[in-house]
Amino acid sequence: MEEPAYVIVGGGIAGVSCAESLSFYSPGEKCLLITASPLIKAATNVTALTKTLTEFEVEERDVHTLIETYPSISVIEDIVVDVDAQSHRVHTKQGRTVEYKKLCICSGGYPKLIDKNNPYVIGIRDTESVEQFEKRVKNSRRILVVGNGGIATEIVHEIKGLEKIWVVRDNHISAPFIDPGAAAFFQEEINKKGENNQEKSVVKRMKYTLSKMKLTDERGAALGPDWHLNFNISGSQLENSKVTVEYNCEIKQILTADEYHLKYNSEESDWPVFAELTNGIIYGCDFIVSATGVIPNTSFVKDLKDIDFASDGGLKVDWKMETSVPDIFAAGDVCTASWPHAFHWFQMRLWTQARQMGSYAGKCMAASITNEEIMQDFCFELFSHVTKFFxxxxxxxxxxxxxxxxxxxxxxxxxxxxxxxxxxxxxxxxxxxxxxxxxxxxxxxxxxxxxxxxxxxxxxxxxxxxxxxxxxxxx
Missing domain, CATH: 3.30.390.30 (FAD/NAD-linked reductase, C-terminal dimerisation domain)
Known part of the structure; x- marks a missing residue:
């Protein structure tokens, strides 16, 4: 039985940031990171732009690089299936039992697919899902993208060589982040000519691919902001990158080619799947990308006694990132900030906040063992986020x-x-x-x-x- 002081579940940016924070605040204690994927995510090239605003890159690393950098951290590739809060133990899929003094759940979220059982609908969340996306894009002529967040925006802008139908339920693009005025500013970038011949920016850091490693059945850590630079995601129509945006609508139903022909008595057979929108328009396409957000990944603690969930499915945490169960903390997409918020701060499930929450959770965990008094991190005084669009x-x-x-x-x-x-x-x-x-x-x-x-x-x-x-x- 392994007995580290700290156990962290999840190898995404929140989990890795938490582990790095613990190695700083509590270097004498052992920390175990349990990750479902052989790849982890770490924040690199961190630059403080202001007191609350930090710019950083997300680097995909082999788990061993974390061990080599931080002697107090160990990593196992496994999946947590159960948490026993009374005995302070976690149980894994491979039969491990691990004791902890403090546990931090950073298991992130999984894609909220519009139809998870449809083979023509895919979500993009981790490296493995992008590899599947890459294979399907190569021979595609038209795809339909559903969603209006960061992933959807990046797909529409970055993927060339095919026609894109962008379905958004708002009256302008990228609504969670920008207003109609900013959307109009970006509008001419959507169908900008000549971008097919532009070279991608060089990413000057080492990359690892899942094809050389053992894959699990579970999803890995979420993608980084520049995920598209690591893949060749171009369609078969080299001269066609047309984008059609359908505003104020959603998908009403998805039909196979046979279902479409039967329902509408149509002889059109050029597309394998058809999407009928709530505005009455029907589009045929090669496949549909569902980029409609994430659901907190809390399946392994659903039956944990006294654990409190928020209305959005996340684990409720107080201002010290602790859940309703003593000695169990949470950070990142899996948690819901349930303390009284500062007026100019609110939660969005973004990379920025995952890093902030993970680092702060590590500080809180260390302080709870030493009984040290701490103040809430200043980052929670003001919402701040830096990214790139178009x-x-x-x-x-x-x-x-x-x-x-x-x-x-x-x-x-x-x-x-x-x-x-x-x-x-x-x-x-x-x-x-x-x-x-x-x-x-x-x-x-x-x-x-x-x-x-x-x-x-x-x-x-x-x-x-x-x-x-x-x-x-x-x-």
Missing amino acids: GYKVILLGLFNGQKLNSDYELLVRVTKGNEYIKLVIKDGKVHGAVLIGETDLEEMCENLILNQLDVSVYGEDLLNPDIDIEDYFD
Whole structure:
């Protein structure tokens, strides 16, 4: 029986960040990471842009690199099937029993597929699923993408050589992150000509492929922000990258070719699957990509006594990332932040928050063993996220889409076509959120304005006047 002080379930960014944090705060104690995949995810090239905003890359690593870097960490490739909170033990699929003092569940989530039993519907979550996607794309002429989040946006922008039908239930693209104005800024990028011949950016880091390793039946850790750079994801129509966006609709039903012909008495037989949308339009395609979010992966603790679940299926955690069961913590997509939130912070299941929660959970676990008093991490004071859409740097700060403000706010916007899009969310003369697209260099100013709640009404529209170095006043 193995008896490390800390056990972490999950090799994604939250689990690895938690393990790295524990090796720093509690270097004398052994930590065991249990991962379902031979690949783990780690944050690299971490750059602090502001007090709360951090830019980083997600690197895919072989599990042994973590062991070599951190002597206190050990890793086993296995699947946790049961947690016995009373005896402080976890049981694995391969018959291992592991005791723990503190347990952190970082098992992430699995794709919320629109039809999980349909062979023409695939989800993209981990490296293995992308490999399957890569194989199917090569001979495809048209795919239908359902969803409006980060994965869907990346698929539509990055995959060339085939026609894409993008089905979104909102009135503009990428709605969880941007408003209609920013969507209009990106609109011309969707069908930009000449991109088929552009070379992909070089990713200067070592890569590992699952084809050389033993695969499990379970899903591995979620993909990194630049997952598409690791694969050749081009279709068979080299000159065709047309995108058609269907707004304010969802899939009503999915039909095989035979079902479609029978129902509509049609002789069209060029597509293996057909999707009927709620707006009445029917599209034939080679396959459907379901990118409609994730469901917290909590199957192995469903029967755990006294464990509390949130309405979204996540494990409820308090401000110290501890669940309702003593000595069991959780971080990342699997958990739901159930403490009273700071006004300018809210939870989104993003890479940024997975890293923040994982690192902070490690600190809390170490403090709970030493009975050390800690304060909540400052990152939970302000929502902050940096990513890329359509090749542009995108920074989101605070209540960037007016969340919590009940539509009682005004917007200050500056747009330079093809260069930048800047939006400030202002209420009662104070900045509550910001969207910065492009190289604006305004993130520190915006962060300070939100955190300090300074009255900027005296500046009016000059707050975004490009001829005035207003950031000098607030940096």
